[in-house]
Amino acid sequence: MEEDYNQTDVTPYFTPYSCANCECCLAVEGSGIVLLVSCVLIAFFLFAVLPPLIAIFHRRRKSRPHKENSESQIQDLNDLETVELNSNVLQRETGNVNEGYLYVETECEIINKDSAFRTCIEKAEVWKSALTSTNYDQNAFCLPYFRAGIFDKRGGSLTFEEAGITLLIPPGAIQQPTPQLIYIYLHNGNQNSLGITSNMMATSPVVFCGPSGMKFNERVLLSYQHCANIINNNVELITLRTETEPDQIPNFYNLSDDNDSLTLVKGNTVTLMLPHFTGHTTVVQCEQESVPIVQEKWLDLMLFSSQMQEDEYYLQVRLYCSNQTPDARYLILEDERLLNGSMCSPTTPFLFAHVSDLTVLLNPEGDWTVTGGKTKQVISRKCLIENVRVPCVYLLEYDKDKMVTSTKCRVHVTQDEREESHGKIIDVLVKTQKSAEPEKVPNTRLVRRRLLLPYPLRESIRKKLDVPNTLGKDWKHLAYSIGYDDCIHQWEDQLRKGLIFSPTNELLNIWESTRSGDEKHDLEEILEIFKNMERLDVLSDITSLNLTV
Structure with a gap:
C-alpha cells in the first residue's frame, strides 16, 4: 500500500513552541540569550574600545625608538643608498632646474648599495643623451654622492661643493674628439671596507673620478680636504691611489710611486695633478718600522635626535664623531635625512690622538632617563681611525603621565680622561615639533663651471x-x-x-x-x-x- 504523503501528520516535526514546559527547550532558549549578549559585547569592544587602543599602541610604537629597531635602521644606512628626490629637499641638494645650471631628478627610489654606482652612471648617460644644449658649462647631473658634467676640448671644472671636492679639466687636455661624460663619485661606505692598512689613519674622503682610466694630454687637477693635525706635528700625508672601480674591492698603493703625478698640500687642502682618472684618498701613517707614532686629527662631534612629537615620551640621541672635513659632514647629513633626524647642538671640534678610545657620558636633566641606565659608552679607536660612520646611540624616556615638551641633557666626550685638553661638554636641547620642515637654502653655485x-x-x-x-x-x-x-x-x-x-x-x-x-x-x-x-x-x-x- 502506498503511503499518502499528503495525509501524513507532520506536526511532531515542528513542535518546539508547543512544549513550553520542556526543560530542554528552556535550556536552548537561555543559551540563545547568552549568545546574543556576547555578540553585543564583542561588537562594542571591536567598534568602541579596540580602535583607541590600536591608536595608542601605534603612537607609542612610532614614538619609541626600540634599540633593536634603531640599530637595524642605522645598519640599513650601510646597505642602502637613498636617492633623495623630494622637490623641497632638492632645492638644497641640486638647485632649481629652471636656472639652467643643474639637472634635478624628480622620482623617488631606493638604490641598492651593490648597484648604486652603476645606477648613477646609467642615469647620467641617459641625461647626456637627452641633453640638447652644447653649452656644457651650464649643465650638470647631480645625485647624492655623485656629480657629472660634459666636457670637450675647452675644459672646465666640476664642483661637489657640499663635499669640498673640485675637479678641473684644462683646455686641450681631453684626447677624444667628442664631448665626454666626466664624473665625481664620493665613496659613502665605511673606510674599513677599503683595504687601508692598519697602521694608517683615514683623514680624507675616498674620491673616484671617471671614466676610470681615462687619460689626458695634460694633467688634470683634483682637490679635496683633509683633517690631519699638521700645525704642531711634522706630519707627512700619504696619498693613495686605486685603479679599481667604486663598486669593486680597492687595491690601494702609494701615489708617490708614480712619477707622472704630483701631490700638493696647502693647509687643509690636498691638490693632486693627475695624468689619468682613478680613485684617491689621503692618510697619515701611525706606525713606522714597528715604532708607534702618535698622530692626531680633528673630528667633528655632531649630535642629532629623533623628532619629538606631541604625546610622545621616547627620544633617541645620536652622536657622530667623524672627520672634520666637508665630505664627512655631507655623508652624515645624508644619513640623518633618512632617519628624519634633527641637529640638536652646534658642531663641536675635537682633537683626537690615535692611541686610545673616546669615552662618552650623557647626563639627561629633569624627568628624562636613559633607557637601561647606560649613560657611559666607549667609541673604539679603531672606528675613529678608520672614520667608521656609525653613531653612538642613546635612548631616552620619561614618565608618560607627565607633560614634557622639551629635553635637556649634557654630553661629555673625553679621551684618556684628560678633561682639560681632551674633553668637550656639549649642551643639548630638543623641543617638541609638530612636523619636520625640510631645510631650504637658496642655490647660489655652479656645479659645472667654465674656465x-x-x-x-x-x-x-x-x-x-x-x-x-x-x-x-x-x-x-x-x-x-x-x-x-x-x-x-x-x-x-x-x-x-x-x-x-x-x-x-x-x-x-x-x-x-x-x-x-x-x-x-x-x-x-x-x-x-x-x-x-x-x-x-x-x-x-x-x-x-x-x-x-
Whole structure:
C-alpha cells in the first residue's frame, strides 16, 4: 500500500513552541540569550574600545625608538643608498632646474648599495643623451654622492661643493674628439671596507673620478680636504691611489710611486695633478718600522635626535664623531635625512690622538632617563681611525603621565680622561615639533663651471712665464703670488725629470680651481696679480681679449 504523503501528520516535526514546559527547550532558549549578549559585547569592544587602543599602541610604537629597531635602521644606512628626490629637499641638494645650471631628478627610489654606482652612471648617460644644449658649462647631473658634467676640448671644472671636492679639466687636455661624460663619485661606505692598512689613519674622503682610466694630454687637477693635525706635528700625508672601480674591492698603493703625478698640500687642502682618472684618498701613517707614532686629527662631534612629537615620551640621541672635513659632514647629513633626524647642538671640534678610545657620558636633566641606565659608552679607536660612520646611540624616556615638551641633557666626550685638553661638554636641547620642515637654502653655485681664461690666452701666458726671467718675474713669481711658493721645488724636480712641460699651466689650473666664481672679481684679481709682477705684456694680452663676464 502506498503511503499518502499528503495525509501524513507532520506536526511532531515542528513542535518546539508547543512544549513550553520542556526543560530542554528552556535550556536552548537561555543559551540563545547568552549568545546574543556576547555578540553585543564583542561588537562594542571591536567598534568602541579596540580602535583607541590600536591608536595608542601605534603612537607609542612610532614614538619609541626600540634599540633593536634603531640599530637595524642605522645598519640599513650601510646597505642602502637613498636617492633623495623630494622637490623641497632638492632645492638644497641640486638647485632649481629652471636656472639652467643643474639637472634635478624628480622620482623617488631606493638604490641598492651593490648597484648604486652603476645606477648613477646609467642615469647620467641617459641625461647626456637627452641633453640638447652644447653649452656644457651650464649643465650638470647631480645625485647624492655623485656629480657629472660634459666636457670637450675647452675644459672646465666640476664642483661637489657640499663635499669640498673640485675637479678641473684644462683646455686641450681631453684626447677624444667628442664631448665626454666626466664624473665625481664620493665613496659613502665605511673606510674599513677599503683595504687601508692598519697602521694608517683615514683623514680624507675616498674620491673616484671617471671614466676610470681615462687619460689626458695634460694633467688634470683634483682637490679635496683633509683633517690631519699638521700645525704642531711634522706630519707627512700619504696619498693613495686605486685603479679599481667604486663598486669593486680597492687595491690601494702609494701615489708617490708614480712619477707622472704630483701631490700638493696647502693647509687643509690636498691638490693632486693627475695624468689619468682613478680613485684617491689621503692618510697619515701611525706606525713606522714597528715604532708607534702618535698622530692626531680633528673630528667633528655632531649630535642629532629623533623628532619629538606631541604625546610622545621616547627620544633617541645620536652622536657622530667623524672627520672634520666637508665630505664627512655631507655623508652624515645624508644619513640623518633618512632617519628624519634633527641637529640638536652646534658642531663641536675635537682633537683626537690615535692611541686610545673616546669615552662618552650623557647626563639627561629633569624627568628624562636613559633607557637601561647606560649613560657611559666607549667609541673604539679603531672606528675613529678608520672614520667608521656609525653613531653612538642613546635612548631616552620619561614618565608618560607627565607633560614634557622639551629635553635637556649634557654630553661629555673625553679621551684618556684628560678633561682639560681632551674633553668637550656639549649642551643639548630638543623641543617638541609638530612636523619636520625640510631645510631650504637658496642655490647660489655652479656645479659645472667654465674656465675664465680661454685656451689662446693661457697659451700666451704660458709661453711668457715658462721662460726663466733674470728679475724673477716668471712662473715662480706666479707661484708666490697665489701662495704656492713652498711647492716650487716639486715643479723644478719634475721639470728636470721631464715629467711636465709647463708649471705655468698647472699654476693657472690651481688659480682657476680656487677662484671665487664671481667672474668680475676674479678677472680683477688676476689682473692685479700680473700688475704686481710687473708683467705688462701679460696684462696687455688679457685686456686685448676684452673678456666678457
